[in-house]
Amino acid sequence: MRYIPHTEEDIRQMLETVGVGSVEALFEGVPAAVRLNRPLALPAPAAESELLRELGRLAARNATAASHLSFLGGGAYNHFIPAVVDQLISRSEFYTAYTPYQPEISQGTLQAIFEYQTLICQLTGMDAANASMYDGASSCAEGVLMAVRATRRRKVLLSRALHPEYRATVATYCRYLELEMIEIPFDAAGRTEPGELERLLDKETAAVVAGYPNFFGVIEDLAAISAAAHDCGAYLVAAVQEPIALGLLKSPGELGADIVAGEGQSFGIPLSYGGPYLGFFAARKKDLRSMPGRLVGETVDSEGRRGFVLTLATREQHIRREKATSNICSNEGLCALMATIYLSLLGKQGIREVAKQNLAKAEYAKQKIAALPGFSLPFAGPTFNEFVVEAQEGADVVLGRLEAAGILGGIALDRWYGGMPGRFLVCVTEQNSREEIDTLVAALAGGGR
Amino acid sequence: MKSLGTTGLILNEKLIFEHSDPGRKGYSLPALDVPEAPLSAELARNEVPGFPELSEVDVVRHFTRLSTWNYGVDSGLYPLGSCTMKYNPKVNEVAARLQGLAGAHPYAPEHLAQGALALMYHLQQALAEISGFSAVTLQPAAGAHGELTGMLVIRACLEARGDSRKKVIIPDTAHGTNPATAALCGYEVVPVASDGILSAAAVAAVMDGEVAALMITNPNTLGLFESEITEICNVVHAKGGLVYCDGANLNALLGIARPGDMGIDVMHFNLHKTFATPHGGGGPGAGPVGVTEELAPFLPVPLVVKDGEVFRLDYDRPHSVGRVKAFYGNFGILVRAWAYIRSMGPQGLRHATEMAVLNANYIRARLEGTYHLPHRRRSMHEVVFSDRDLGGDCHTLDVAKRLIDYGYHPPTIYFPLVVKGAIMIEPTETECVEVLDEFCDAMLAIAKETQENPDLLHQAPLKTRTRRFDETAAARNPRLKWEG
Numbered sequence: 001m002r003y004i005p006h007t008e009e010d011i012r013q014m015l016e017t018v019g020v021g022s023v024e025a026l027f028e029g030v031p032a033a034v035r036l037n038r039p040l041a042l043p044a045p046a047a048e049s050e051l052l053r054e055l056g057r058l059a060a061r062n063a064t065a066a067s068h069l070s071f072l073g074g075g076a077y078n079h080f081i082p083a084v085v086d087q088l089i090s091r092s093e094f095y096t097a098y099t100p101y102q103p104e105i106s107q108g109t110l111q112a113i114f115e116y117q118t119l120i121c122q123l124t125g126m127d128a129a130n131a132s133m134y135d136g137a138s139s140c141a142e143g144v145l146m147a148v149r150a151t152r153r154r155k156v157l158l159s160r161a162l163h164p165e166y167r168a169t170v171a172t173y174c175r176y177l178e179l180e181m182i183e184i185p186f187d188a189a190g191r192t193e194p195g196e197l198e199r200l201l202d203k204e205t206a207a208v209v210a211g212y213p214n215f216f217g218v219i220e221d222l223a224a225i226s227a228a229a230h231d232c233g234a235y236l237v238a239a240v241q242e243p244i245a246l247g248l249l250k251s252p253g254e255l256g257a258d259i260v261a262g263e264g265q266s267f268g269i270p271l272s273y274g275g276p277y278l279g280f281f282a283a284r285k286k287d288l289r290s291m292p293g294r295l296v297g298e299t300v301d302s303e304g305r306r307g308f309v310l311t312l313a314t315r316e317q318h319i320r321r322e323k324a325t326s327n328i329c330s331n332e333g334l335c336a337l338m339a340t341i342y343l344s345l346l347g348k349q350g351i352r353e354v355a356k357q358n359l360a361k362a363e364y365a366k367q368k369i370a371a372l373p374g375f376s377l378p379f380a381g382p383t384f385n386e387f388v389v390e391a392q393e394g395a396d397v398v399l400g401r402l403e404a405a406g407i408l409g410g411i412a413l414d415r416w417y418g419g420m421p422g423r424f425l426v427c428v429t430e431q432n433s434r435e436e437i438d439t440l441v442a443a444l445a446g447g448g449r
Numbered sequence: 450m451k452s453l454g455t456t457g458l459i460l461n462e463k464l465i466f467e468h469s470d471p472g473r474k475g476y477s478l479p480a481l482d483v484p485e486a487p488l489s490a491e492l493a494r495n496e497v498p499g500f501p502e503l504s505e506v507d508v509v510r511h512f513t514r515l516s517t518w519n520y521g522v523d524s525g526l527y528p529l530g531s532c533t534m535k536y537n538p539k540v541n542e543v544a545a546r547l548q549g550l551a552g553a554h555p556y557a558p559e560h561l562a563q564g565a566l567a568l569m570y571h572l573q574q575a576l577a578e579i580s581g582f583s584a585v586t587l588q589p590a591a592g593a594h595g596e597l598t599g600m601l602v603i604r605a606c607l608e609a610r611g612d613s614r615k616k617v618i619i620p621d622t623a624h625g626t627n628p629a630t631a632a633l634c635g636y637e638v639v640p641v642a643s644d645g646i647l648s649a650a651a652v653a654a655v656m657d658g659e660v661a662a663l664m665i666t667n668p669n670t671l672g673l674f675e676s677e678i679t680e681i682c683n684v685v686h687a688k689g690g691l692v693y694c695d696g697a698n699l700n701a702l703l704g705i706a707r708p709g710d711m712g713i714d715v716m717h718f719n720l721h722k723t724f725a726t727p728h729g730g731g732g733p734g735a736g737p738v739g740v741t742e743e744l745a746p747f748l749p750v751p752l753v754v755k756d757g758e759v760f761r762l763d764y765d766r767p768h769s770v771g772r773v774k775a776f777y778g779n780f781g782i783l784v785r786a787w788a789y790i791r792s793m794g795p796q797g798l799r800h801a802t803e804m805a806v807l808n809a810n811y812i813r814a815r816l817e818g819t820y821h822l823p824h825r826r827r828s829m830h831e832v833v834f835s836d837r838d839l840g841g842d843c844h845t846l847d848v849a850k851r852l853i854d855y856g857y858h859p860p861t862i863y864f865p866l867v868v869k870g871a872i873m874i875e876p877t878e879t880e881c882v883e884v885l886d887e888f889c890d891a892m893l894a895i896a897k898e899t900q901e902n903p904d905l906l907h908q909a910p911l912k913t914r915t916r917r918f919d920e921t922a923a924a925r926n927p928r929l930k931w932e933g
């Protein structure tokens with residue numbers, strides 16, 4: 001029992017101090033009727049070496065970018081993680097600490113969060129960012145709830161080109177809040193259709209939610225969507241599933257977004273089969289007090305030294321209880337630290353360069369694939385690092401063929417968009433060399449005539 | 450020249466932005482091996498204004514220094530009641546970083562993710578066995594996220610019965626996330642007073658056909674077992690309601706009793722508490738939810754199921770409330786929790802509970818009489834004192850800050866709200882008797898200081914890098930980002 005220090009003698013002495021005769025007697029408050037009178041039916045304990053062997057066997061049954069050429073994206077991206085990130089977050093003063101309720105001995109966490117908030121504001125072009133939400137999808141849902149609180153309206157328009165799992169999460173969060181949820185179709189460019197948006201928008205609309213870039217990798221005309229929304233007094237919630245794009249694209253803030261809700265996994269956080277990831281969330285100064293989640297603010301100590309504390313806590317669940325701006329308590333603090341370290345390493349030039357590489361490699365792949373017989377690009381809009389391909393022979397057939405060649409070639413869209421059996425989403429990042437892209441293209445060309 | 454040092458190796462450290470020097474670089478990228486692609490001026494920004502420019506060593510020193518200003522479980526005792534800060538096994542960290550686990554993409558084909566799915570399936574089964582529930586979802590990302598999931602499931606079940614109720618009963622000892630969750634699900638909160646433990650009679654007095662659910666924490670936030678739990682469940686069920694259990698304190702019950710056997714319908718697990726996954730300065734955690742058979746159809750999609758020898762994600766669940774996040778849950782945390790369960794085995798989990806309860810009762814025995822104990826029932830894994838009997842106009846906050854000078858992270862303070870000046874101590878099972886003794890000696894010395902030198906407490910902490918902060922100023926004039 002290597003995690004438990006008690007010896008038989010310790011237990012004996014401690015029971016004596018407590019004044020009970022046995023460990024069993026400590027549980028006198030638990031009525032006999034609810035006791036479990038058998039051992040739990042779980043496997044016998046594994047020694048450290050056995051555990052690692054067992055988990056190693058499980059790990060070997062998963063495909064990764066080490067075993068396959070991977071072109072999978074769709075809200076989870078294979079970006080390079082500098083060694084520094086894991087080394088630093090592995091300092092146990094960071095990862096074995098709790099929420100920083102005692103600022104005098106939590107300045108490390110607090111200052112890092114303050115830096116994180118600043119970086120997110122710079123990237124999104126917004127005034128204030130919280131730390132932090134669970135992931136992009138739940139952050140997007142909190143964005144909708146905040147827009148509803150701020151506008152006191154009850155209609156929400158979601159682009160059908162927004163990540164399907166983000167839409168599903170928004171729907172779950174809003175299920176019992178008597179909101180009207182309407183989806184806006186997309187057009188031939190793969191963008192939220194402007195005419196339908198105009199038609200659906202009215203004075204009852206609380207929020208328009210659009211991806212930037214959207215689920216198809218297409219860069220929305222955010223300025224136009226925001227102008228249309230604002231004409232009706234609605235909020236624009238921009239959902240960013242691939243924030244590397246913000247190294248190169250105009251910021252959502254500059255284009256008029258009122259709330260930016262996104263996924264920070266691209267910033268140094270492992271794919272880890274879908275979690276833990278990092279929701280980020282940014283808003284305008286005027287809406288500060290209706291923002292969900294935790295905020296860190298700068299202040300001074302009793303000797304005038306700069307320091308940081310959790311602030312505006314009166315909005316939060318431990319004080320406002322049923323009137324709180326959200327129910328969030330534990331969040332993704334360590335993931336926010338990973339993003340802070342990653343963005344600090346990349347800095348002003350690096351974020352731009354990595355974004356440029358993603359764009360250039362995806363464009364290269366896109367053009368090569370478009371030139372293949374039997375393949376086309378169904379959407380005309382500009383894209384960032386992923387794009388939709390249409391295969392005459394059907395997406396499942398093509399992806400199956402690629403897989404046999406050791407390539408995870410993309411994500412079939414039919415499961416979310418019925419009637420799109422030929423379409424799949426291909427993602428190319430800085431991790432894919434030209435040679436890899438050429439291999440993908442050759443494999444696509446190699447069959448199905 | 451200004452010296453870097455303040456007190457020996459307590460180093461000063463600027464903000465990352467203040468270290469920036471144009472032209473410095475902390476990253477490397479392979480040479481671009483494809484043609485550059487132009488982006489129209491309409492879409493492109495010139496730069497990310499304000500982003501820092503640093504070398505790798507600048508970044509490493511910066512965050513290393515920041516880390517030294519933090520207190521973690523590896524630094525010492527962290528007796529935060531309700532938060533359950535037990536030792537985080539190192540092998541779990543190695544496990545979560547295995548390439549096949551950390552590098553798995555969530556949209557890889559299921560037959561190429563069998564290892565991840567198997568682990569999740571086995572964890573679902575283990576949690577069901579530990580809690581006595583029929584089905585478990587791993588999707589929620591934290592305890593409060595599990596509460597939201599569980600309450601949505603309750604509401605969906607009642608609506609499926611054609612029964613749309615409006616109210617939720619919550620005892621006054623509840624964690625703040627409980628009422629906030631109920632409100633998020635569109636419910637009106639009905640508070641109920643408990644006298645240490647909740648009585649079935651008190652519940653019966655507010656239970657009616659409008660009440661969808663009761664949310665109860667067991668053991669509760671006073672560290673007491675809700676001994677009338679079965680009767681309480683009967684009262685709620687008799688009027689058509691359901692019972693939600695906040696399972697944040699499940700570490701007091703492993704192998705001893707199971708919420709599913711008590712009549713509870715839904716419960717969330719805090720994997721980051723009960724199953725020793727690190728809290729990372731605020732998270733990530735994971736908040737799986739267990740439910741009875743009746744409620745299982747309403748759980749979020751997808752669930753992991755086993756067909757013969759093959760594991761797959763089941764999306765075909767027409768009554769599901771939907772999803773509460775993208776993908777399947779905080780998998781990296783699930784790996785750590787599974788590694789812990791496998792390391793401990795059934796006897797180990799029970800032993801952990803027993804030693805956690807022994808440790809809490811030991812602290813109680815040593816401090817009782819000096820610190821006021823508002824409730825006299827037997828403590829489970831944590832014990833709550835109050836500041837009632839302290840001298841020199843000293844309050845809980847002063848004791849907490851003074852403890853820092855003695856080298857400890859303070860306990861949870863001012864919670865639960867029902868105890869005035871609450872001090873909630875949870876030592877957990879991973880502390881040995883010598884550590885508990887030293888901590889108790891410090892607590893007793895501080896109590897003495899409240900009589901003899903109260904000013905010392907009002908000033909504390911004295912030995913930290915920074916002193917008490919002006920929190921009022923922080924809230925009045927919020928500065929939430931660096932502006933140069």
Ligand SMILES: Cc1ncc(COP(=O)(O)O)c(C=O)c1O
Nearest residue numbers: 329330531591592593624697734
């Ligand atoms: C009693 C209780 N309930 C619920 C929660 C919420 O859990 P989490 O912080 O993981 O969201 C906590 C933890 O803070 C708790 O102590």
